[in-house]
Amino acid sequence: MIDRLHPLSILIYFLSASLIPAFSRNPVLHTLCLITGFLMLFTWADAGKILKRVPVFLLFFLIISLFNPFFYHNGNTVLFYVAGRRFSLEALLFGADSALIVIGVSVWFISLSHYMTGDKVLLLFGVLSTKLATIVSLIMRIIPHYASYINAYRKQQKLMGIYGEGTFLERLRAEAKIFAGFLTWSLEHSMTTADSMTSRGYGVAKRKSYRIYRIRQIDILIMITSVIFILLLGLSLIRGTFETNYYPVIVMQPQGREAILSESVYIIYSLFLTVKHLIKVNYGFFENKQSKI
Amino acid sequence: MDFLKINNLKFKYASYDESYIPEGNVLDDVSLNINEGEIITLCGPTGCGKSTLLKLLKKEIAPQGMQSGDIIFCGKNLSELSPLEQAKDIALLFQNPEDQIVTDKVWHEIAFGLENLGIKNAEMENRIAEIIAFFRLESISKSDTATLSGGQKQLLVLASLLAMSPKLLLLDEPISALDPENAESFISTLKRLHKQLGITIIIAEHKVSYVAPISDKMAVMDKGRIVCFDTPNNAMNVYERLLPPIVPVESKMPKPADSEPAVSIKNAYFRYSKKEKDVLENLSADFKKGTCYSIFGCNAAGKSTLLNLISGLLKVQEGKISWGVKKPKIAYIPQNVELMFLSDTVRGELINSGYSKDNIPDYTKDLNLSSSPFDLSGGEKQLLALAKISLLTPDILLLDEPSKGMDTNLERIMFRELNRFTENGTCTIMSTHDLHFARTVADMCSIMSMGKLTGFLDTEAFFKSNKLYSI
Numbered sequence: 001m002i003d004r005l006h007p008l009s010i011l012i013y014f015l016s017a018s019l020i021p022a023f024s025r026n027p028v029l030h031t032l033c034l035i036t037g038f039l040m041l042f043t044w045a046d047a048g049k050i051l052k053r054v055p056v057f058l059l060f061f062l063i064i065s066l067f068n069p070f071f072y073h074n075g076n077t078v079l080f081y082v083a084g085r086r087f088s089l090e091a092l093l094f095g096a097d098s099a100l101i102v103i104g105v106s107v108w109f110i111s112l113s114h115y116m117t118g119d120k121v122l123l124l125f126g127v128l129s130t131k132l133a134t135i136v137s138l139i140m141r142i143i144p145h146y147a148s149y150i151n152a153y154r155k156q157q158k159l160m161g162i163y164g165e166g167t168f169l170e171r172l173r174a175e176a177k178i179f180a181g182f183l184t185w186s187l188e189h190s191m192t193t194a195d196s197m198t199s200r201g202y203g204v205a206k207r208k209s210y211r212i213y214r215i216r217q218i219d220i221l222i223m224i225t226s227v228i229f230i231l232l233l234g235l236s237l238i239r240g241t242f243e244t245n246y247y248p249v250i251v252m253q254p255q256g257r258e259a260i261l262s263e264s265v266y267i268i269y270s271l272f273l274t275v276k277h278l279i280k281v282n283y284g285f286f287e288n289k290q291s292k293i
Numbered sequence: 294m295d296f297l298k299i300n301n302l303k304f305k306y307a308s309y310d311e312s313y314i315p316e317g318n319v320l321d322d323v324s325l326n327i328n329e330g331e332i333i334t335l336c337g338p339t340g341c342g343k344s345t346l347l348k349l350l351k352k353e354i355a356p357q358g359m360q361s362g363d364i365i366f367c368g369k370n371l372s373e374l375s376p377l378e379q380a381k382d383i384a385l386l387f388q389n390p391e392d393q394i395v396t397d398k399v400w401h402e403i404a405f406g407l408e409n410l411g412i413k414n415a416e417m418e419n420r421i422a423e424i425i426a427f428f429r430l431e432s433i434s435k436s437d438t439a440t441l442s443g444g445q446k447q448l449l450v451l452a453s454l455l456a457m458s459p460k461l462l463l464l465d466e467p468i469s470a471l472d473p474e475n476a477e478s479f480i481s482t483l484k485r486l487h488k489q490l491g492i493t494i495i496i497a498e499h500k501v502s503y504v505a506p507i508s509d510k511m512a513v514m515d516k517g518r519i520v521c522f523d524t525p526n527n528a529m530n531v532y533e534r535l536l537p538p539i540v541p542v543e544s545k546m547p548k549p550a551d552s553e554p555a556v557s558i559k560n561a562y563f564r565y566s567k568k569e570k571d572v573l574e575n576l577s578a579d580f581k582k583g584t585c586y587s588i589f590g591c592n593a594a595g596k597s598t599l600l601n602l603i604s605g606l607l608k609v610q611e612g613k614i615s616w617g618v619k620k621p622k623i624a625y626i627p628q629n630v631e632l633m634f635l636s637d638t639v640r641g642e643l644i645n646s647g648y649s650k651d652n653i654p655d656y657t658k659d660l661n662l663s664s665s666p667f668d669l670s671g672g673e674k675q676l677l678a679l680a681k682i683s684l685l686t687p688d689i690l691l692l693d694e695p696s697k698g699m700d701t702n703l704e705r706i707m708f709r710e711l712n713r714f715t716e717n718g719t720c721t722i723m724s725t726h727d728l729h730f731a732r733t734v735a736d737m738c739s740i741m742s743m744g745k746l747t748g749f750l751d752t753e754a755f756f757k758s759n760k761l762y763s764i
Contacts, residue, residue, distance in 0.1 A: 119398055119435075130408075140397035144439040149632075155606050156632040159625055160682075181635040188667035192392035195354045196450075200395075200457065201380025201409035208411045210404035210421070 002043060007120035008127065009219040009226075010112075016226040018108035020233055022101045025243050027093075030100035037107035044114055057107070061099045068095030074247040094246040119212070126209035133209055150182050157181075295365070296329040296493055297350075297461065302362035304345060319345050321517040323362070327495070329460075332487060334504045334525070335497040336532055337514035339670050339700055343497040346514075347463045350495070351385045367460070381410060384459035388466040388671070390446035394438045399430060402438055402449055406457040420456050427489070428452040428482065442592065444475025448482060455486065464496040468503055469671050469698045472726045474592060476503055483507065499700040505529060536701050554617050555689050555720030556580045556603055561612035563602060572598045573609070574744025582617065582688075585711060585721040586749065587735035589728075589762055594741045596724035597628060600691045603722065617688070617720075624687035628694050630678040634666045639677060642666050646681040654680045656706045671698020679710055690714055692723035696730040708734050732756060 002010065017040075021033045041050050068091050069075075075088030118140065126133035157178055166174070237243075245251040304320040319342045327333055335343040349355050350364065352371055364371040366383070374382070387393055396402045403424055407417045425434050428448055433441065441449065447467065454462065464483075468476040484507050487494060498504050505511065511528035513521040513535065521531040557580070563573040572595040580586055580603075590596050601607045602614060604625045626633065636642045640662040643653050653662075657680050660673055669677060675695060682690070695711075696704055711734050715721055724741075725731050731738060731752070738755040739746045740762065750758065 118437075119401070122401075134396075134408075137396040137398075137401060141394065141438060144437070145391070148439075152627070152629070153632050156625070156627060157635070159604055159606060159623070160633065177635060184637050184665070185631060185634070185667065188665060189389075189392045192387055192389065193395060196387065196393035197395055197405075198353045199351055199380070199385045200406040200454070201377070204376040204380050204409060205411040207408050208414070208417075210401070210408050210417045211414055212400065 002040075002115050005115075005222065006213050006215045006219040007116065007123050008215070009222045010115050010120070011124060012226045013222050014108060014112045014115075016230050018105045018112075020230055022105050024233065024237055025097065027097045027100065027244060030097060030104055033104035034100055034107065037104050037111070040111045041107060044111065057103050060103060061096070064099035064102060065092060065095040068092065068098065076248045090246045090248070090250055093250065097244075097246075123209075123211060123213055126211070130207045130209050134207070146182075146186065149185070150178075153182055153185075154178055295326050296331075296367060297325070297327040298363075298365040299323055299325040300363045300365070302346075302349070302360070302364065304342075304349060304358055304360050306356060306358040318517050319358075320349070323514075323517070323519055325512060325519065325522065327493065329493055330487075330491045331509045332483075332494045332496070332507055334501065334508040334511045334528075335495065335514060336499060336501050336511060336528075338535060338702060339499070339672065341514040342517040343514050344465055347385065347465050347495065347497050350461075350463055351383055352379050354385070377410070380406070381457055382460045383463065384454035384457060384461070385463040386447075386450055386454055386465065386467055388469055390443065390450050390470070393450045394446060397437055397439070399436050399438060399441070399449060400425075400434050403430075403453045403456050406453055410457065420458070424452050424456045427455075427486075442475075444471055444478060444592075447471060447475070447479055451479075451482070455490075455492075460493065462492055462494045464494065464498070466498055466671075466698075467496065468498060468500055472592065472694070472697075474726070476500065480504065480507060501529065501532060552581045552583055554579045555582045555621070556617065556722075557615055558603075558609075559613045559615075561602065561609040561614060563598060563607065563609050571744050573602070575612070576745050577612075578739075578746050578749070580689075580720050580722055582720050583715055583718045584736045585715045585734055586723070587731035587738045587752070588722065588724045588741050588746065589726070589731070589738065590724075590741035595744060596741050597693055599741065599746075600625065600693055600722065600724055603689065604691055621688040622685055623689045623691065624682035624685050625691040626675070626678045626682065626693065626695065628697070630674045631667060633678050633681055637665055638663050639666050639669065642677060643680060647684045648680075654683060656680070656710070672700055672703035675699060676703060676706060679707070683710070686717065687714075687719055690719050690721045692721065692725075694725055694727075695723055696725060696727040704730060728756075728762065738762075 005013075017036065018033060021029045038050070069087045070082065072091045072094070073086045073088065075086070075090030077089040078086045079089055079092070080087050122133055122136055122140070125136050157174075302320055302323040303318050305318050323342075323346060325333075335346065337343055345356060349360065350366075350371070352374065353376065366374065394402055395405055400421060403421050404417060407420060412420075425431055428451075430449065430452060433445065438446070438449065447470075451467075468479055471479060480503050483494065486492065487507070496504050496508070501511075505525040508525050510522060511525045511532075512519050513528050513532045515535055520535070521528050523531075558576055558578050561573050561576045562571055564571045576599070588596050588599070598607065602609055604623050606625075634642055636645055639657070639660050640650075643657060643662075644650065648654070656676055660669065660677065666674065666677055675697065679695075690711075692711075695707060699707065707730075711721060715736070723731070723735070735752050737749040738752050739749045741747075756762070
């Protein structure tokens with residue numbers, strides 16, 4: 001289950017699955033990214049909801065794919081002419097590849113935003129700095145509190161006839177008055193918050209973040225494979241064996257012995273992204289069996 | 294050895310405001326001996342110094358000023374305690390739970406103090422689990438603090454203080470901002486807590502009737518002095534004598550039965566969003582001029598929503614609300630009175646609402662005019678809000694929990710002022726939990742439940758016919 005993973009491994013896993021392939025120009029990798037991205041959606045969303053989104057993705061795919069050949073006219077295989085300009089197969093495929101990246105990454109990010117809940121994000125900040133985590137937590141608390149207050153405050157002041165009607169300048173002046181009132185209120189109240197923090201020992205000792213998530217073996221495994229994958233991909237990118245040339249004719253790199261590297265990247269990538277699903281499916285199956293007993 | 298010993302404590306605020314120099318000592322020769330495991334209530338009229346005394350016991354947030362005398366805590370002078378000991382051993386809870394909550398998640402709020410002390414993760418986990426179990430917060434442990442109700446918030450603040458396992462718990466008007474239901478549950482938690490941990494608790498509170506039953510001793514304060522430190526029974530007698538004599542409320546004028554309606558509601562429906570349930574469900578009622586109405590009902594029964602609808606802040610979705618005159622003057626004092634304040638001084642607020650400098654209402658004369666309106670006590674804020682709308686001579690006056698945070702003295706002023714409004718033909722509609730207050734001031738009463746109002750009854754008849762809503 002992905003939501004049971006440690007936030008750090010969730011983050012690394014998702015980033016290596018989506019963002020890193022986006023840096024390369026390799027249609028095979030991008031297709032794999034898109035397919036696994038959709039598989040990932042199935043781990044948490046209803047099939048119905050996912051299918052509902054498919055037409056939107058298709059539309060995006062078409063728009064992005066067609067966008068490119070209308071503006072770039074390189075490529076040897078001319079399909080037809082639009083207003084005297086070439087519309088080439090290479091440019092179309094280049095567009096399609098870009099579309100794959102955009103959609104693949106967005107599909108992965110939909111799942112990421114589902115799995116990365118607020119407190120998980122907070123923990124990640126805590127890993128960086130305890131102080132930063134406290135500040136983020138304070139802000140997350142203050143925003144809804146202030147928003148609801150200022151909303152109620154404006155309504156009340158409107159009711160008391162302070163603002164609402166009049167010329168633009170009058171309304172602006174009233175708005176400024178309201179804002180000043182809100183500032184006074186927030187300053188007064190943050191004094192109590194500060195007192196509450198001090199009286200609960202803020203700053204008396206070296207602060208420690210309380211961690212409700214713990215790293216398990218599976219987290220370590222996922223992080224290590226992610227790192228290996230990132231390194232492998234990085235290596236292929238540096239050596240340039242991974243790129244596909246679109247213009248003037250499409251040349252799929254690599255050829256010969258260099259291909260072994262990129263093929264192994266494909267295999268590791270897809271294994272890495274799907275093994276998790278297999279675990280999940282099996283686990284779910286097992287769980288169902290147990291609960292029936 | 295005494296647990297907490299206060300010897301001849303005197304205190305005077307440092308004045309930072311030229312125009313308002315506090316006269317004399319806020320605390321004058323206060324001496325108290327408190328044994329371990331006792332519950333002590335501090336009471337006294339507003340401004341008697343009880344809050345100052347509590348704050349002086351917590352060095353980190355003690356007010357600035359001149360202090361003499363000793364405070365001995367567990368055999369050590371309070372000033373000798375290290376910041377770490379202070380934070381760990383002495384916990385202070387303030388009046389308004391909203392401002393004390395620091396973080397966005399319930400579990401994190403409980404962890405906050407422990408994180409500050411730098412406790413190991415495993416120990417933190419243990420303490421948090423214990424506290425969550427004791428305070429029965431399991432179901433909300435992962436919720437956002439913003440989604441909690443006022444009562445839950447105050448319990449959470451108490452819980453997060455106790456996670457640090459303090460030796461002394463100071464509570465500064467812990468239930469003033471709560472309605473009776475939540476106040477009861479707060480007090481019963483406090484009782485359970487005391488039984489379990491035997492912790493020493495000092496409560497400053499003017500809702501004495503709630504805290505007296507659980508107290509071992511009561512200290513009555515007046516003008517910075519302790520006038521009595523005795524068992525609750527004896528101290529209550531002294532406290533009663535301190536309050537101004539009860540002025541018999543003038544018998545209310547008989548209301549003309551056929552006075553014109555100020556507001557009438559017909560078959561009104563309202564809900565906040567499509568998915569939610571109806572808050573108002575086929576509600577019909579007539580409110581007449583020159584009459585004071587009181588609406589009871591439990592939390593979330595829809596009383597505040599009804600007031601918002603009458604004020605025009607919200608609109609009914611089906612049915613109709615019609616007002617007696619075309620453009621009625623409506624004044625609304627919301628539950629959170631601070632929403633009405635615009636200036637940074639009390640004087641500014643009054644002048645803003647149309648008073649001249651020398652012509653302010655008599656009941657506001659005792660307030661510190663140059664202080665910020667936010668520094669007033671809960672009851673004083675209500676009075677200031679009332680003063681702000683007085684000059685409007687509204688057709689309809691809407692009040693949401695007008696007696697909140699008021700001591701007996703302020704309540705009496707409020708009675709008088711509301712009666713004056715009613716006599717001038719204002720239709721007053723208030724929602725309240727305070728039965729005593731309503732009985733004195735209201736002409737008609739009703740209960741809101743399941744989206745409807747029960748038929749309005751004459752106040753006396755209402756309290757006679759109801760078994761649960763009675764005094």
